[in-house]
Amino acid sequence: MIKNFLIILIVTYICYSVLIYCKGTSNSPQENITLIAAKGFTVWQQKNCQSCHQLYGLGGYMGPDLTNIMSDSLKGEPYARAFMTNGGAKMPNLKLHTDEINELVAFLKWVDKSGHSRVEEKDVTKFGNYLIHN
Amino acid sequence: MNKVFKIYIIFSLVLLISALVCGVLAAWSFQYPENYKYVLPFQQLRPFHVSSAVFWILTGATSSIYCFTAYSLKKKEEIYASIFMILWMAAIIIVFICYSLGKFGGREYWEYPPSINIILLAGWVFFIRHFWLFWKVNTDKTSVYIWMWLTGIVFFLFTFIEQNLWNIDWFRASFLKEMTVQWKSNGSMVGAWNQMIYGTSIYLMVKISGNKSIATSKWAYGSYFLGLTNLIFNWGHHIYNIPTANWERTVAYSISMTEWIFVIGIIQNFKSKLFGEDKLKHLLPYRFLIAAEVWVSLNLLLALMMSIPAINRYTHGTHITVAHAMGTTIGINTMILMASFSYFSKNEAYGGVTRAAFRFTQLSLFIFWTGLIVAGILKGYLLMEKKESFSEAFAAAIPYLKVVLYAGIVLTISLIFIIRQLFRKVNYLQGTN
Numbered sequence: 001m002i003k004n005f006l007i008i009l010i011v012t013y014i015c016y017s018v019l020i021y022c023k024g025t026s027n028s029p030q031e032n033i034t035l036i037a038a039k040g041f042t043v044w045q046q047k048n049c050q051s052c053h054q055l056y057g058l059g060g061y062m063g064p065d066l067t068n069i070m071s072d073s074l075k076g077e078p079y080a081r082a083f084m085t086n087g088g089a090k091m092p093n094l095k096l097h098t099d100e101i102n103e104l105v106a107f108l109k110w111v112d113k114s115g116h117s118r119v120e121e122k123d124v125t126k127f128g129n130y131l132i133h134n
Numbered sequence: 135m136n137k138v139f140k141i142y143i144i145f146s147l148v149l150l151i152s153a154l155v156c157g158v159l160a161a162w163s164f165q166y167p168e169n170y171k172y173v174l175p176f177q178q179l180r181p182f183h184v185s186s187a188v189f190w191i192l193t194g195a196t197s198s199i200y201c202f203t204a205y206s207l208k209k210k211e212e213i214y215a216s217i218f219m220i221l222w223m224a225a226i227i228i229v230f231i232c233y234s235l236g237k238f239g240g241r242e243y244w245e246y247p248p249s250i251n252i253i254l255l256a257g258w259v260f261f262i263r264h265f266w267l268f269w270k271v272n273t274d275k276t277s278v279y280i281w282m283w284l285t286g287i288v289f290f291l292f293t294f295i296e297q298n299l300w301n302i303d304w305f306r307a308s309f310l311k312e313m314t315v316q317w318k319s320n321g322s323m324v325g326a327w328n329q330m331i332y333g334t335s336i337y338l339m340v341k342i343s344g345n346k347s348i349a350t351s352k353w354a355y356g357s358y359f360l361g362l363t364n365l366i367f368n369w370g371h372h373i374y375n376i377p378t379a380n381w382e383r384t385v386a387y388s389i390s391m392t393e394w395i396f397v398i399g400i401i402q403n404f405k406s407k408l409f410g411e412d413k414l415k416h417l418l419p420y421r422f423l424i425a426a427e428v429w430v431s432l433n434l435l436l437a438l439m440m441s442i443p444a445i446n447r448y449t450h451g452t453h454i455t456v457a458h459a460m461g462t463t464i465g466i467n468t469m470i471l472m473a474s475f476s477y478f479s480k481n482e483a484y485g486g487v488t489r490a491a492f493r494f495t496q497l498s499l500f501i502f503w504t505g506l507i508v509a510g511i512l513k514g515y516l517l518m519e520k521k522e523s524f525s526e527a528f529a530a531a532i533p534y535l536k537v538v539l540y541a542g543i544v545l546t547i548s549l550i551f552i553i554r555q556l557f558r559k560v561n562y563l564q565g566t567n
Contacts, residue, residue: 005359013292025378048178050241061456114309129384
């Protein structure tokens with residue numbers, strides 16, 4: 001009996017995983033990644049940016065969340081480029097090449113288009129859940 | 135007990151020390167980031183801390199399972215576990231060499247170049263082989279811990295593979311899919327290693343108390359299946375704010391609320407455990423298990439709060455998440471693994487320096503955990519309600535993070551006192567049944 005329960009749960013796990021992969025992000029269609037953004041994603045990983053920064057609130061706590069930095073009216077691309085080039089009070093100068101900076105910018109613009117990191121109060125339902133509509 | 139296993143145990147404890155020391159250094163760097171960025175940049179320091187902690191938990195859990203299962207195997211059959219241990223120790227050393235050279239893979243929990251995962255995966259297959267041999271010869275399968283170990287080992291394989299799906303372009307084409315799959319696998323993987331560790335906890339309770347019904351009761355099996363259901367569905371709180379399909383969030387939210395059953399059950403059973411087992415109170419493993427139970431309750435309450443999306447909106451991405459991570463990895467996982475290591479290395483006496491170190495550990499961890507929660511509440515409030523900037527919220531949290539730092543130092547020193555005793559006992563290890 002335990003074995004049967006376990007098998008049922010493993011099958012459920014596999015089915016649910018496939019459902020997540022195929023339909024889990026279906027209400028938020030996003031343009032496919034461009035070559036330059038894909039390279040930027042690799043730079044993001046190789047420089048371990050997520051150790052200090054967050055995307056959608058996931059990552060480190062030393063620096064700010066960068067999900068929507070590119071569309072931020074007060075900061076935006078020039079602000080991000082300045083940090084990437086020189087570092088900051090807390091951020092070391094990572095000595096990035098111009099190409100790497102351009103790729104990172106393309107990556108962050110692609111992330112920005114995927115949605116908003118901050119959930120607005122209007123999206124919270126009376127049951128405490130969110131309903132996010134892109 | 136074979137030599138590879140003794141080295142593996144020492145290696146595992148060194149990882150724990152590394153996690154603690156790197157954690158203190160990382161907490162320190164929050165106070166003086168402008169100095170640290172030249173000497174030990176945070177993006178290099180944090181991976182040492184995180185990987186040490188993750189590998190401590192995994193090597194600690196596998197050490198315990200190996201120790202409690204190897205007795206039933208023939209000498210020559212121990213080779214599979216030995217290969218697993220050698221491969222994992224080699225892979226972990228390569229991971230740290232990569233970090234030292236500034237080579238990263240940039241994934242949360244797994245921040246090293248992904249090719250190293252091939253060695254870890256190969257090693258895990260040998261560990262599965264070891265457990266399978268034990269499974270075949272072990273005719274008594276009525277104890278829940280055997281099923282929990284099996285589940286943890288199998289689901290770790292699934293989630294570890296899933297964690298590497300990002301190497302396939304299709305998973306990387308959409309950022310939302312990328313993040314969803316990454317955190318689905320991370321969340322479920324924590325559930326998988328918890329199965330291995332909670333299984334170990336129940337095994338120890340049975341062995342220490344001599345009461346086999348702990349592992350065969352309806353409550354034990356009910357908790358096991360509830361835990362497994364949460365492993366499969368309850369990872370969504372990591373990505374509530376990602377604009378994925380809304381049903382995904384609803385499923386995670388609904389399933390997470392079943393954890394109230396755990397809280398009620400623990401509270402009902404706790405009084406009898408705490409006050410009814412006088413003859414066990416002098417045993418260090420028992421003390422660690424009871425401490426773990428208290429931490430389970432505290433962290434479950436915190437997790438339940440964080441699983442309500444309306445609250446998660448404030449807590450997500452703040453130090454409350456860190457409190458949850460530290461509370462579970464140190465308060466629950468490390469306490470159970472310390473109980474296990476103390477049990478199988480026969481370091482069971484609770485008194486004198488050990489008692490003082492144990493008490494300091496619990497007190498400092500509580501201050502550490504509370505400090506993180508307060509810092510997180512403050513940050514969430516300032517960012518969401520006051521709409522303050524990141525740097526303003528960061529500056530406001532610094533005094534609380536200072537408390538976290540000092541508590542972390544006391545926690546590290548007191549745990550190292552106990553670890554030091556374990557090192558001494560390792561040479562006297564015998565097989566355990």
